[in-house]
Amino acid sequence: MREAHALLTPAAFGGVVATVIDNNPGMDKPTATRIVTEAIKFVDAAAQFPAVKITPSQVVDEGWHALILHTGPYAKMCEQLGRFVHHYPERPDPERHDPHALTRTVALIEQAGYIVDRELWTGPATALVPVTANCSHTPKPGGCGPINPGECATHGGGQGS
Template sequence: MTAACATGPQKPPPPRTLLTDAQFNDVRATILDNNTGMEPEMAGRLLIEALKFVVSAARFPSVRIAPTREVDEGWHALILHTHLYATLCSRLGRSVHHYPERPDASRHDPDVLTRTVALIERTGYTPDAELWVGPDSSLVTVAANCSHTPVPGGCGPINPGNCATHGGGE
């Protein structure tokens, strides 16, 4: 048995340690700038969940997962800090691309959140359950207005017909 097998899967880094304090505060400020009236604590929670999502998507690129609109708000803010995001993805071993599309209730896959939460747990994180609920049970209103369809061909114009929701398989 190899050492890797004996020790099991590598535990992921705590999501908060993926960014310096300055980086975390800058990305959280972007969330706050885009969501007037949001409390800083909530913006921090969204960012932490976005980091968990990105790590999970990088570790399991072929699994079709998607963030909630709330978590997507944190992911959007992270992506806007392009150098930071590129550096993070490089450290994770792969780029995690974002393929936005306009919301469409007819494409909603109720199982995608269950699958996403399960993958985050499999990665080694505990999801913030209040932020991983369906669109009818949102904890907070966010500016993000795109959704992610976990079926082939469901992506918007950026990557039509070749979607793995989070960019799976580089």
């Protein structure tokens, strides 16, 4: 099995965990660590399988938001993965809900070589913890947005979010 922490330095990982805690007063460090770990797994799977429609859970999206705020480590991680994974936030909308999106995403993360922390991959009604992330994502190839190899080269190019 792969180790998600290896995609960031210990200092960068700790900084992202601290951001999740800062954004969610009262959250404990072990929970924030789990959230960031799952977000890294999600980004890795999105980079490995850019043609598959996946989306993060609301809880994991909190970790992804924190990762993105640490632009240097996030860019370096994406460079290691060979593809920049862009974030395209949308306001929550029940009409866009895909009941199979999280199941498909979890399966892809497992296919990418990870053990999934399933408690963090539930819908908002059964989320392990409340988080401040208030966006949802229509499942799109590459995870939350069109990933085009020509557009998302590892050295510049592509559009940010």
